Amino acid sequence: MKPLHDPTAFALSVNRRTFLQRSAYGLGGVAFASLLDRTLAAGESGASTAPASWKGILREAQFPVRAKRVIHLCMAGGPSHLETFDWKPKLKALHDQPFPESFTRGQQLAQLQNKVLKARGPFCNFTRSGQAGIEISDLFPHLQTVADELCVIRSMQTEQINHDPAHAFMNSGSIVKGRPSMGSWLLYGLGSETENLPGFVVLTSAGRFGLQPVSARQWSSGFLPSKFQGIQLQSRGDAVHYVGNPDGVCQSTQRQVVEEINRLNGILATDHVDPEIQTRRAQYELAFRMQSSVPELTDFSKEPRTVLDEYGVKEPGDGSFASNCLLARRLAERGVRMIQLYHRAWDHHGDIEKAMPSAAADVDRPTAALIRDLKQRGMLDDTLILWGGEFGRTPMGQGTGRDHHILAFSVFMAGGGSRPGFVYGATDELGYRSVDNVVSVHDLHATMLALMGIDHKRLNYKFQGLDARLTGIAGTLAKPLMA
Numbered sequence: 001m002k003p004l005h006d007p008t009a010f011a012l013s014v015n016r017r018t019f020l021q022r023s024a025y026g027l028g029g030v031a032f033a034s035l036l037d038r039t040l041a042a043g044e045s046g047a048s049t050a051p052a053s054w055k056g057i058l059r060e061a062q063f064p065v066r067a068k069r070v071i072h073l074c075m076a077g078g079p080s081h082l083e084t085f086d087w088k089p090k091l092k093a094l095h096d097q098p099f100p101e102s103f104t105r106g107q108q109l110a111q112l113q114n115k116v117l118k119a120r121g122p123f124c125n126f127t128r129s130g131q132a133g134i135e136i137s138d139l140f141p142h143l144q145t146v147a148d149e150l151c152v153i154r155s156m157q158t159e160q161i162n163h164d165p166a167h168a169f170m171n172s173g174s175i176v177k178g179r180p181s182m183g184s185w186l187l188y189g190l191g192s193e194t195e196n197l198p199g200f201v202v203l204t205s206a207g208r209f210g211l212q213p214v215s216a217r218q219w220s221s222g223f224l225p226s227k228f229q230g231i232q233l234q235s236r237g238d239a240v241h242y243v244g245n246p247d248g249v250c251q252s253t254q255r256q257v258v259e260e261i262n263r264l265n266g267i268l269a270t271d272h273v274d275p276e277i278q279t280r281r282a283q284y285e286l287a288f289r290m291q292s293s294v295p296e297l298t299d300f301s302k303e304p305r306t307v308l309d310e311y312g313v314k315e316p317g318d319g320s321f322a323s324n325c326l327l328a329r330r331l332a333e334r335g336v337r338m339i340q341l342y343h344r345a346w347d348h349h350g351d352i353e354k355a356m357p358s359a360a361a362d363v364d365r366p367t368a369a370l371i372r373d374l375k376q377r378g379m380l381d382d383t384l385i386l387w388g389g390e391f392g393r394t395p396m397g398q399g400t401g402r403d404h405h406i407l408a409f410s411v412f413m414a415g416g417g418s419r420p421g422f423v424y425g426a427t428d429e430l431g432y433r434s435v436d437n438v439v440s441v442h443d444l445h446a447t448m449l450a451l452m453g454i455d456h457k458r459l460n461y462k463f464q465g466l467d468a469r470l471t472g473i474a475g476t477l478a479k480p481l482m483a
Contacts, residue, residue: 068337069335077210091431155439163404214344329370384448385414445475
């Protein structure tokens, strides 16, 4: 007797509901795939090799391309602008006296709310440096020697007064979790110039004082496919754990394993239009290539001793900011699109006169060396360096230090089409508020993207029915910052 319901026959049949459902998914999937990676809609067979490296969603530049890559030197914790690039002699004259209430009335403070506010003058002197005469703190004697390469912004403001959301805002333009970082946006838009290394690499280091934690979500790809997230390399020891094959596994065997995994994932990709499948395939292939590229990348043996001394590298791979700066140059040479170096040493709520000179000594020589090294190699013209923290510090004292501050801080750019030997914007006479040519984080992002040839209003990704972008609905191009 034939059963009333035959599961096999039902599964093989094409009824009206199944046809409509599968057609909708298929057509929608093809459209979605074409937005993500044109190789997805190219009719790959399941047995094909891994997809070609991502070349970016933008097929042509929207602005003249000044920079091809970014090196972001992140001073985690928030360096005081008053001891770096914003000299305030009137604040020094007011030291330890009551801070004028007219500046702070009704303003948001972090840990100084409802406290007696006293002015804290800068504890260091400044020197006019370079032909441009840029005032730079004497805590940074090496940066003073490259002053004519710097584009200093003294009028930054941000919206977030606590570290983690402020880091997120500086990186992604939003405090909402799950938003892509600017490195992910760059990789999505422009792709990478290397097939043997990640296109977005992160390194971290730590000083002796003011160690502010940094979470991995700061280099997350957010709602973009995970192939665009930053990859953290270890600063000490092996840059990548387990980069070599285990005993008994040769290179040819490893190649066969990778190809078979990619074949199986390719079969899965024909049934499911999921960007994470493509990410998986690409990452297996990249991991295989990194087995040879990473050891070569981190081998400093061919770097002359003079170069190591210029950066202040005592022992390659020692986890220092100096080693990371030299590694950043090597990554840039190999086509990595976005390189972030976090130095956790700038959270100076107390003992700033001891802690800040230590942090400055960690980064001063390597940063100047990186700028000079890139220039000597002809790479500074198309490499944009950004140096700075997530916010500034109050001109009022917090015990022996300074509190968080969002209304004024300083950053600088160098190379990559930024205007050299230039100071933009200004704060008031006490360094409390940016008052002239104020630059928001969104403005900074818009300008950086423009230097990379990208119109920030046109680099979009459909998310939850909206055209999401790095600058949200804000951002104004600061053209004077561009050479």
